[in-house]
Amino acid sequence: MASSKQYLAIDLGSSTLKIGVFQLDHGGALTLVDYVLRDLGLDPNKEQERFPFIVETLQSVVNEKRLGSLSANCSISGHYAFTRFVKLPPVDPGQIDQMLGFEAQQNVPFPIQEVVWDYQLLGAKEGKDLEAVIVAVKSDLVEQAHAALAASRLSLETVDVSPLALVNAFKFNYEQSNDCVLLIDIGAKSSNLIFLEGKKIYCRAIPIGGHLISQNISNEFQEPYVAAELLKKGKGFVGLGGAYADPEDAAAARISKVARSVFSRLHAEISRSISFYRNQQSGSAPQKIYLSGGSVAMPYADLFFREKLNVPVEFFNPLRNVTVGPAVNRSKLTSDAYLLGEVVGLGLRRMDSVPVEINLIPASVTKLRENKGRTPYLVATVAVWVLMFLLLVGSSFLTLDKISGATGLLQADFDKKSQLAASIARVDKDLATANREAGAVQHLLTQRDSWPELMRVIYDSVSGFKGLWISKLELDYEENGHDISVTVVPHDAAVPQHPVPGRGRAGVVPASQPLNVAPKGTVLNLSGFFEAAENGTSGDFDVLENFRELLGKSGLFQEVKISQQEVVNRQDQIALQFTIRAVLKESKQVDLQP
Secondary structure (H helix, E strand, C coil), X not given: CCCCCCEEEEEECCCEEEEEEEEECCCCCEEEEEEEEEECCCCCCCHHHHHHHHXXXXXXXXXXXCCCCCEEEXXXXXXXXXXXXXXXXXXXXXXXXXXXXXXXXXXXXXXXXXXXXXXXXXXXCCCCCEEEEEEEEEHHXXXXXXXXXXXXXXXEEEEEEHHHHHHHHHHHHCCCCCCEEEEEEECCCCEXXXXXXXXXXXXXXXXXXXXXXXXXXXHHHCCCHHHHHHHHHHHCCCCCCCCCCCCCCHHHHHHXXXXXXXXXXXXXXXXXXXXXXXXXXXXXXXXXXXXXXXXXXXXXXXXXXXXXXXXXXXXXXXXXXXXXXXXXXXXXXXXXXXXXXXXXXXXXXXXXXXXXXXXXXXXXXXXXXXXXXXXXHHHHHHHHHHHHHHHHHHCCCCCHHHHHHHHHHHHHHHHXXXXXXXXXXXXXXXXXXXXXXXXXXXXXXXXXXXXXXXXXXXXXXXXXXXXXXXXXXXXXXXXXXXXXXXXXXXXXXXXXXXXXXXXXXXXXXXXXXXXXXXXXXXXXXXXXXXXXXXXXXXXXXXXXXXXXXXXXXXXXXEEEEEEEEXXXXXXXXXXXXXXXXXXXXXXXXXXXXX
16 A cells, blocks of 8 residues: 555556656655556557557556555647747846747637647846746646546646656656757657756657657558557667668568657658757757657667767656655566666656646646635534624623624624635535546446456456467357347458468457447357468467466456367468457456446
């Protein structure tokens, strides 16, 4: 169970949820107590499904780690935010808010009442204009983040954007220098370019990321997006180009060329951004480059940028000055460190001072805090007046006239306090409504628990074997003593009509349409393919048998049998079909009540 002194840092990424548990010791040192990286399992093209996935994944982690009731700082991806750097003439400090409010109305490409915005002064050198950064995010996105945390019983304290969280993490861990450095953060849907030069900061978001590589692989191989993502992670690397020979694996060679093409587009945008920074922002050319983000894990990414930009390149380590708690797996943390930049930047927000203190807290949270702070004073005021009334009534030394006069005064004051009490009642009603909405979300997630558990077991079992994937799930269930069959087929699954590019894994995609039936499913039939051996004479039957045994050990099934197993019919056949019949334990049978 988490300590009351601990707090959370949550980065709501496009494809990954990153959570860090932090604590400040008595000396003000930052300690990483624990961390979690959880893939949302979401196709970035399906943006409308992102919020339910975040709610479900966050609640799963909070329950698993017992993190409920903690306060949290969260960040939103840079491509959702509008960021503008402006210069202001030297003015009286009292006029800065007014001037930046005018700048926000002129520059933000949305009605100002539809966004949450904030600004940060970046300081000014002698004789130069004052610099500031304005950040704005659509209000509904920030409210969604608040709702996601509220559904997991977390208290939202700060809302930041990922590029500026990275700025705080970098300045905390690396010595300040007047030389320009460039931090390249390559995420799923976009890349953030962060220029740091002394006290000068400049950020730019580019809509190129790892998702584009997966999408191009999907088009190249005519495979579903999930399969393309697995191919990228399993065989992908950035092609070296030039005189370097291609790898013997034909699929890996094709993937490397796709990755190099996307990285080349990113390099062109980086070169343009460097020119803009030097010419329009009066900056210098970067002397060193740091890499962060999930997509920089692709092999040879650092070599690509080193050759293209001709400057030293290294991976960003946001934990250089952070104490690591004893419960953290240090060997795993070593390989994950470059992914935790935003999380560390959010963790630093509890310190007395950080370089950038943007806070895009939603209006609903601000109003709730104001009402919560005002309520004790209102209650105390009413209590004092009631006590005075009782004292006046009970006093035997007052005449009837005095009592009547005092009663009139008290009545007038009571009427005023009644209006305040009505305001408090409205606030309580709003809180009750919010609690009902959170309860509705909780109830919906509870109903969905059985299906995600079944899908997780199948996905975890499939992911352990190369060259095996599921194309169809068929659930048999009984209603009034009759057997009924319900088939769940991924919308993008199909029998392969062309050679499969090497040994890989394909994910199981849940059906998009709800099953409007009520009985319990008893038998799960899994149909799919496993890759034939390279000589084309026999199938890799050990893979299928091991997969069957792993399903049997999952704890969900009382019996797992291979009911169909295709054999090699021709030399060029590269995938063999199979069907496994798995009988669910009575306690694990899926209740399909909608």
